[in-house]
Amino acid sequence: MPKIHILPEILANKIAAGEVVERPASIVKELLENAVDARAGHVVVNIEGGGRKRIVVADDGVGMEPDDLFLALERHATSKLASEADLFDIRSLGFRGEAIPSIASVTNLTIESRVRELDVGRRITVQGGIIRNVEEITMQPGTRVTASRLFHNTPVRLKFLKTPQTEMSHITDMFIRTALPLTEIHFRLDVDGKPNLEFPAGASPKDRLYILWGQRLTRRAVSFSSDTVEPRVSGYLILPEDSRTAPRHLYAYVNGRWVRDRLLHKAILDAYRPFLTKGRYPMALLFLDLNPAKVDVNVHPTKAEVRFTDPHRIYNLVVSNIKAALDAHARSEFLPRDVSEVEPWQVGRKQDYHPIRFKEASGGGRNLRGSGGNLHISEPVRPASVPAPRILETSSPQYRLPETSPVPFVKLLAQLGKSYILCETREGLLILDQHAAHERVTYEKLKLGAAGTSVSRQMLLTPEVVELSPKEFARIQDLRENLNAVGLEVRPFGERTIIIRRVPALLKQIDITALINELLDDTADTPPSSDEVGLLDHVLIVMACHGSIRSGQALSREEMETLVRDVLSLDSPLHCPHGRPIWKKITFTELEKELKRR
Numbered sequence: 001m002p003k004i005h006i007l008p009e010i011l012a013n014k015i016a017a018g019e020v021v022e023r024p025a026s027i028v029k030e031l032l033e034n035a036v037d038a039r040a041g042h043v044v045v046n047i048e049g050g051g052r053k054r055i056v057v058a059d060d061g062v063g064m065e066p067d068d069l070f071l072a073l074e075r076h077a078t079s080k081l082a083s084e085a086d087l088f089d090i091r092s093l094g095f096r097g098e099a100i101p102s103i104a105s106v107t108n109l110t111i112e113s114r115v116r117e118l119d120v121g122r123r124i125t126v127q128g129g130i131i132r133n134v135e136e137i138t139m140q141p142g143t144r145v146t147a148s149r150l151f152h153n154t155p156v157r158l159k160f161l162k163t164p165q166t167e168m169s170h171i172t173d174m175f176i177r178t179a180l181p182l183t184e185i186h187f188r189l190d191v192d193g194k195p196n197l198e199f200p201a202g203a204s205p206k207d208r209l210y211i212l213w214g215q216r217l218t219r220r221a222v223s224f225s226s227d228t229v230e231p232r233v234s235g236y237l238i239l240p241e242d243s244r245t246a247p248r249h250l251y252a253y254v255n256g257r258w259v260r261d262r263l264l265h266k267a268i269l270d271a272y273r274p275f276l277t278k279g280r281y282p283m284a285l286l287f288l289d290l291n292p293a294k295v296d297v298n299v300h301p302t303k304a305e306v307r308f309t310d311p312h313r314i315y316n317l318v319v320s321n322i323k324a325a326l327d328a329h330a331r332s333e334f335l336p337r338d339v340s341e342v343e344p345w346q347v348g349r350k351q352d353y354h355p356i357r358f359k360e361a362s363g364g365g366r367n368l369r370g371s372g373g374n375l376h377i378s379e380p381v382r383p384a385s386v387p388a389p390r391i392l393e394t395s396s397p398q399y400r401l402p403e404t405s406p407v408p409f410v411k412l413l414a415q416l417g418k419s420y421i422l423c424e425t426r427e428g429l430l431i432l433d434q435h436a437a438h439e440r441v442t443y444e445k446l447k448l449g450a451a452g453t454s455v456s457r458q459m460l461l462t463p464e465v466v467e468l469s470p471k472e473f474a475r476i477q478d479l480r481e482n483l484n485a486v487g488l489e490v491r492p493f494g495e496r497t498i499i500i501r502r503v504p505a506l507l508k509q510i511d512i513t514a515l516i517n518e519l520l521d522d523t524a525d526t527p528p529s530s531d532e533v534g535l536l537d538h539v540l541i542v543m544a545c546h547g548s549i550r551s552g553q554a555l556s557r558e559e560m561e562t563l564v565r566d567v568l569s570l571d572s573p574l575h576c577p578h579g580r581p582i583w584k585k586i587t588f589t590e591l592e593k594e595l596k597r598r
């Protein structure tokens with residue numbers, strides 16, 4: 001006798017509900033989405049007993065024709081898809097036709113709905129998936145769905161529900177998440193009959209965002225928007241100094257739909273990386289709008305995950321736009337407001353400053369990366385009378401300032417405690433941490449070198465031999481390619497020994513053994529298979545730290561000037577690669593306040 005049979009519909013719906021309705025918040029999500037898809041202008045949610053007792057979602061949208069109410073209860077019944085082609089052009093939040101029957105199978109459900117064209121509406125009452133009552137009612141156009149006694153017929157699932165407070169907090173999260181980008185709709189959340197949250201229509205997402213981030217951080221947040229039309233990214237970014245200790249505050253939306261997407265989260269984190277210390281995470285709100293044909297939203301029962309047809313493009317778009325916004329912000333913080341009023345850079349003695357000249361193999365631009373031409377760094381052209389600066393002598397083209405336009409922002413004052421460089425700006429005093437600043441400059445130069453076609457290396461007079469443990473020896477093999485990319489040539493030399501013959505030209509006076517040891521320590525918990533960029537970045541950070549001016553090192557005026565110039569020509573001169581600040585500003589206004597002049 002055959003053993004396979006088709007499941008009764010009620011059971012099939014319960015099974016679908018297992019995926020769609022995880023907890024009260026999932027019901028709120030589905031009902032909110034239906035209201036949004038019905039083009040509502042006002043949506044009111046009322047929650048009782050943490051959603052377990054009752055969830056009501058009322059909207060003033062298009063409503064349902066009386067007979068459509070029955071259809072809405074059927075599985076795979078939807079007004080949002082007509083043909084297979086529509087599945088690849090989804091412009092609504094719902095499309096699976098599963099929510100209403102799923103909810104109906106695990107609650108007592110009442111749907112009331114009226115279309116504008118008819119004078120009366122219809123109420124349909126369902127218990128355990130079975131229609132109990134149908135009646136005519138008078139009501140305003142729109143729809144009201146009431147789901148009560150959640151999971152009363154599935155005791156096992158009931159047991160998994162948390163306290164009403166916990167469930168309520170999930171509902172609130174869900175409510176905020178859904179409402180956040182839909183600023184043209186008025187949303188209200190009532191809890192046990194009392195108004196709890198209200199988002200009036202017409203505001204910007206920022207006016208809703210403060211609920212998540214608080215007033216202060218939201219006010220300080222940087223907004224950004226790509227200049228592309230499709231795909232387009234925009235959003236709000238927390239300042240790096242407002243970062244968090246967990247990556248929990250990333251909100252991403254694809255075509256208005258909240259998603260939990262790894263690619264987008266990774267792009268946000270990667271873009272922030274140069275601005276944050278290890279263990280710190282950003283808060284960001286990201287909107288990605290793209291042609292619906294280029295994203296598959298049908299990969300997850302609750303539609304929380306998506307798949308892009310061109311993930312690389314999306315990743316790069318997000319990273320580059322967030323980075324640009326953070327860079328622009330960092331620069332605006334760093335520079336005096338009105339450059340024209342600022343005293344010009346006080347170098348004046350042109351003969352003191354000799355930027356290194358570059359021979360370019362092919363005509364290429366200033367950029368090492370894209371030009372494709374090999375850049376050969378030649379020895380600096382320096383009159384014999386000028387002493388060679390000890391460390392800061394190489395300067396990559398990115399940091400070379402045009403000789404005709406000296407930096408107009410800063411006047412160099414002095415070195416303080418052999419650790420800080422003091423500069424005057426129009427706004428007051430700028431104190432640079434010489435180690436942090438140089439570390440950042442070196443890091444950027446090494447990175448540029450690693451990304452380019454050729455790195456300038458130099459041969460060591462006596463090659464350095466380092467003995468390692470077997471584990472370290474294996475680890476170094478994993479790192480070799482990355483080390484080589486930045487100009488540190490490591491070769492096996494016997495069973496557990498390595499030999500280093502060449503180092504990046506930037507790092508002349510380093511203790512190589514110390515560098516190797518720190519590289520091994522610092523990358524110890526990064527698995528070899530982890531992403532290349534992350535590993536290379538680790539290597540760069542450690543190398544930059546080792547190859548940089550220390551605190552407590554006396555600097556000549558030329559060295560300080562070079563460093564300040566180099567820092568000022570960085571894209572985001574705010575933090576060292578470890579995320580520590582590079583400088584501190586004391587404004588005249590602050591001084592005047594401190595000294596009671598005001």
Ligand SMILES: Nc1ncnc2c1ncn2[C@@H]1O[C@H](COP(=O)(O)OP(=O)(O)O)[C@@H](O)[C@H]1O
Pocket residue numbers: 030034035038059061062063064072077078079080093094095096097098099100101142143
């Ligand atoms: N609030 C509402 N206003 C108007 N129509 C609704 C509403 N809720 C549900 N519907 C109708 O019921 C259908 C089924 O809803 P649902 O089960 O959530 O599936 P889906 O949203 O995936 O289409 C929808 O396609 C829509 O036509």
Ligand SMILES: [Mg+2]
Pocket residue numbers: 030033034093094095097099100
């Ligand atoms: Mg739906």
